[in-house]
Amino acid sequence: MSSVTSRQYSIQTVGIVGTGAMGRGIAQIAALAGLKIRLYDTNSTAVGAARDYLSDTFAKLVAKGKLDNSRSLAALACVTGANGLDELKDCDLVVEAIVEKLDVKRGLFKELEGIVSERCILASNTSSLSITAIAAGCADPSRVFGYHFFNPVPLMKVVEVIDGLRSDPAAGDALMDLSRRMGHTPVRAKDMPGFIVNHAGRGMNTEGLRIADEGIASFVDVDRIMREQAGFRLGPFELLDLTALDVSHPVMESIYHQFYEEPRFTPSPITGTRLAGGLIGRKAGEGFYKYVDGKQQVDPEAPAPTELPTRVWVSSRVPAAHDAVLALVAKAGVAVDEGATPAADSLIVVTPLGFDATTAAVDEGLDASRVIAIDTLFPLAGAQRRTLMTTPATTRAARDAAHALFAHDGVPVTVIRDSTGFVAQRVVATIVNIGCDIAQRRIASPQDIDLAVTLGLGYPRGPLALGDALGAQSILTILRNIFSVLGDPRYRPSPWLARRAQLGMSLMQADAADNGNAKEQA
Known part of the structure; x- marks a missing residue:
């Protein structure tokens, strides 16, 4: 962070450059918050179209009883058009929502710098470009920030406030306060590719x-x-x-x-x-x-096979998974093969974490033609769907018998080809791992990471809370086992995940010595 002397920022008048979907959305929430809005677009007809859009939107909200008519009229009266950038000179904040090209954004901010006052914040709604790189074209980069909203702005209630390397923290604080004033939840991020959500x-x-x-x-x-x-x-x-x-x-x-x-x-x-x-x-x-x-x-799913296996042998490598599978077998009324090794006619079920069905079969010396793997990362009882996985050698008869068995209680079953980590294990472990790496890089606090992801992407939990719910050690095991089979560095575990799993700490917990302040090492 820069050690610039912080100015005092008071935001009452907002200029918006670019009147597409994002610019209109930002104008809508800002006007409803009582701010004065100046709209500018290089296409002169676009400004009028944007104001008409806001008028129609407010009218619809009034008709649905979601907005008081007097407030609608007051908000619309706050919105005026600008014929040129020079008409933004008295703005306290200018937000650009234009094309995602670095040179264009940098040129715009350089031009605005010569028009607005020194207390005007220049903010970019970029989704992926570096704020520091945009600010590099300005004589005073301290006033430049990322202010990343999501589409549609009125419904997506999160906004990322991104500090560039030379940004004045006080300007970022002012944007955080403004976000709350407009009814949005702000999260603070360091300038890194993709910020938090992307x-x-x-x-x-x-x-x-x-x-x-x-x-x-x-x-x-x-x-x-x-x-x-x-x-x-x-x-x-x-x-x-x-x-x-x-x-x-x-x-x-x-x-x-x-x-x-x-x-x-x-x-x-x-x-x-x-x-x-x-x-x-x-x-x-x-x-x-x-x-x-x-x-x-979407075409409807084909009905599940109905012919159950005669008996089933279940691997005991993962005791909790073994017991969960046996409960389903018992529920279906199928006999259990309790031998130390499978009988010649038994369906063989394995429950790997991270490994593929082939590796699990070979590791236990099993007949791969009868092996079926079932994903047990999420609970099997009360599930909305279950996933089975074949080896390349698994016969159709074994596959269909397993499908019939695990769909016997009416739960849909998806059968996939052999894969390290099934589908859900791979995707969820990757989500958690990347979230951990964002925390490790101190791009944002653990709390802001999860808040941004749940609001910005609609996930059931943020990546760190999701890892805690499933068990950090289980996620670490999945990643290490995938990596051991594939040798692909995309699956290397984040140090944040590995260390907290080993220590039994929550993934939401920052280093104790940091006292929860993710910005200390930013």
Whole structure:
């Protein structure tokens, strides 16, 4: 952080450059908070269109009883257009929401610097560009900040306040206060690629793409597993269709290259190819799914086989998982093979963490043609979905018998091909690991990391709380076992995870000597 002498900042008038979806959204929440808004766009007709949009939006909110009419009129009266940048001269804050090009943003801020007062904060709504790099074009970089909202702004109640290397902390504090005034939850982040939310979001998307790229499971099956077994609101491919590949693919490439080809963030050729083919998502009518009148089209699942196995042998390598599987076997009324080794006609069930079914079978000297692995990271009893995994040698008869067994109580079952860490284990462990690495780099506090992710991505828990809920030691085991099989550095555990798992500490807990202050080493 810079040691600049802090100024006093009071924000009453806000200039917004760029009147697209983001600019309009920011104007809406700011006007409703009673701030004076000046809208500017290089396209002169866009300013009028933005004001008309706000008028229509406020009218709809009034009609639905969500906004008082007098407040609607007062908010709209706060919004005026600007014919040129010079009309922003008395603004206390200018937020740019323009094209994601560094040279364009840097040029805009350099021009604004010669117009506004020294007490005016210049904020960029960039999602992935360096705030320090944007500020480098200014004579006074201390006033430049990242102020990253999410689309749609009125509904996505989180905003990232990003300090550049030379930013004045007092200006960031003023933006934090302003966010709360506008009804949003602010989180503070250090200037690093992807900040918090786009950084943390790499886990779900890149790992889901990697699984599909390896031919482990279809897009639909990966989404079903992540939604119904792991408890996420959307699977990775539903999420990519929602954000659209023309937005998400460039961000994936940008973050990957900004981190100097960090393996954890490696993009997939799947998204590049689909982007080139125009299959970008919901707004185009087709992405990973087809959409008719905006509704996702998915074929119904085939019914589960019904012929149960004669008897089942269950590995005892993981005692808790062994007992959970036996409970399901008993519920289905299938006999248990209690031998030290499986009988010649028994279905063989293994419960690996991180390992693939092949490695688990070979490690225990089992007949791979009869081996089925079941994912036990999430509870089997009361599950919304279960995942089974075959070895390349598993017979169709063994696969179908296992499917019938674990779907006997009416719970849907997805059968995937052999994969280190199944689907849910891989994706969840990657999400937790990247969240831990954000904490390790002191990009944000553990609390802000989880708050940003739950509000910005809609995850059931933040990555650190999720790791605590599933057990940091289990997540560490999954990653180490995947790494031992594949040797891929994308699965190397974060030191934050490894050390806290070894010490029995919560992943939410900062170093004791830091007294919970994530900024001490920023």
